[in-house]
Amino acid sequence: MAGDEDLKKAKALVETLEKELVTRVSPIDTCKAYYRGEQPLKFASDEFRKYHGARYKDFSDNWVQVVADSPVERLTVNGIRPYGFDESDAESMRVWQTNGLDADSQLGFLGSVISARSFALVWGDPDDDETPVVTFEDASSCIVAYEPGSRRKRRAALRRWQDGDKFMAVLYLPDEVWKFERPLEGAVKTEDMASVDTMLEEWRPREVRDEPNPQPNPMGVVPVVELFNRPLLAEDPISDVTGVIAMQDAVNLLWAQLFTASDYAAFPQRVVLGAERPMIPVLNEAGEIVGEKPLDLEKLAADRIAFITGENAKIAEWTAANLEAYTKVIEVQVGHIAAQTRTPQHYLIGKMANLSADALLAAETGLVKRVEEKQLWYGQAIRELFALIALAQGDEDKAKALRSGYMLWADSESRSQAQVADSLLKLKQIGFPFQFLASRLGLTPAEIVDLLAMVERENQLDPLGAAAALMTKGPGPADEPPEDEPAEEAA
Incomplete structure (x- = not known):
């Protein structure tokens, strides 16, 4: 059991990391809400919001989701080849598949x-020494502290989550792991209020049956x-969503105004001028006129009846509103989203009229480069993940080779089978x-x-077929005789 001084240092580190984590939660929640389509109406005047804001509170023309999903659907890990090896590491992929990371990695990339x-x-x-547990965690529940001056050497990490009426936390250090908990005040509250309450509570060690606290970290690293995602040298990384939020708000506002104009002025409107409102007599039980009341104009409109009185009465008309002006501006806004995020226009607008294969490939060049950038940065983390798997299995040499290995990703380009076959045939012909x-x-x-075995x-x-194929192929570099062996003897 650790001493009081070690416990005090661990609690102070948890509190420090948690404060930084809490500051990140609000912008993260905003980005998640926009991805889900929960987008409040903004840029509207006070009058428009007063009369129509509630009408469109649940509506959004959600382009954020398309922008976020488009690169993730092309990020697929096929394996890793350790440094100095000719083939990919099958054991690493076995652990990857056993943990369901072929699917969960997509959640990690999307997050x-x-x-x-x-x-x-x-x-x-503890139930399987050969297969470590690997999970992807959300940015609102984890934080990593790095050594001063380093963006890769991890000093500590904190994972925090809410479980019922308690907050749980695990502090990961290179040599040990601490587990803490603290209660929430009163009943379970909203996430924002719970985050405030945690700042006021004391962390205490969380005792788990048959586990020491702290327990040693046999891996030797965090x-x-x-x-x-899109890291900078001296700033925090950038979300792909934050740059879309402002234009997304503008698109939603124009749609709300278009719907309002469509409701009020989408058809030619007629108005009666110079006429008093029609009145109808009020009769008593004897049939005598005892007063009058205005005619129900809503019933006249529903029955399509015009009731006009007065010598100077006349009917005027104004034309319908031009709703195309709104849709043209919305198309421009969506085009800006496509250009700024390098998302192909046909992903957003949905127009693909007479596009050739080369034109389609050119239209997706920006997205392909965007995916390749993410493969570069995510690949560094995935290599380290595979190295941690090897360390958890007790193989330090393999972990070193995996850290400097080569990630194998699925092709980021979208090409037809004919294009792929033609490309492979040409590559085959040159050896x-x-x-x-x-x-x-x-x-x-x-x-x-499996294919090579087939x-x-x-x-x-x-x-005989294999021999014929070899003769058709002709001798290649692998078939040439050694330099010290005569060609006749080799034949």
């Missing part, structure tokens, strides 16, 4: 795109990795090996292994 960062946590499984071509086709390393079985079943 980073929306919230500017997300996190991955690696820890050993087991939490941060996935940055590229079959295994490389299979990876360019988008197959995972495991699928390539080819081997086919060759065994049809040796």
Whole structure:
């Protein structure tokens, strides 16, 4: 059991990290709300908001979701090749698949795109020494502290979450792990109020059955990795959503004004001038006129009846409002969103008239480059994640090789099967090996292994066909005789 001084230092570190985490929660929640389409009406005048604000409070023309989803759908991890190895590491991908990270990694990438960062946590499984537990964590629940002057060397990490009427926290240090808890005041409150309450409560060690607190960290490093989105040298990373919010608000306002104009002035309007409001007599039980009351104009409008009295009465008309003016401005705004976020216009506008394959490829160049940038930055974190898996398995040499390894991503470009086949055929003709071509086709390393086994079985079943294929191919670099062996003897 740690001493009082160690406990005091751990609590102080938790409180410091939590304060920084709380400051991040509000902008993160805003970005998440816009992604979900929960977008309040802004830029409207006080009069418009007074009369029509409640009418459109649940409406949004949500372009934020398209912008955030477009790169994530092209981010797929196929594997990792450790430094000094010719093939991808099958064990790393086994752990990846066992933890369901083929799906959860998409949640991690999406969380980073929306919230500017997300996190991955690696820890050993007491029930399975060979398969560590790997999870992706939200930016509102995790924070990492780095060594001064470093953007990669992790000093500590905190994971905090609410469980019923308590807050739980785990402090990860290179040599030990602390677990804390503290109660909430009174009943469970909203997330914002709960965040305020936590600043006033005291953390205390959380005792878990059969586990020491703190417990040693056998990995020797902080087991939490941060996935940055659009990082800067001296500032916090940037969310892909924040740059879209202002234009999204403008689009929603124009739609609200268009709907209002459509409700009031979408059709030619007629008005009666120079006439008094029609009155009808009020009769008593004997049928005598005892007064009068105005005619119900709403009933006349529903029955399509005009009731006009007076010598100078006449009917005037004004034309319908031009709603196309609104839609043209909205198209311009959506075009700005596409240009600023490098999202293809046909993703947003949905118009693909007579686009050739080359034109479509050119239209998606910006998105492809955007995806490749994310592969670069996320790839650093995923390499470290695989290294942590190796450390959790007790293999330090492998962890070192994985840190300097090469990430294998699925192709970020969207191409037709005909284009892919033509490209692979040309590469084959200039001598590229079959295994490389299979990876360019988008197959995972495991699928390539299965495919090579299938080819081997086919060759065994049809040796003559395999020999004919070799003769058609002609000798390649691998088939040439060694320099010290005569060609006749090699033949």
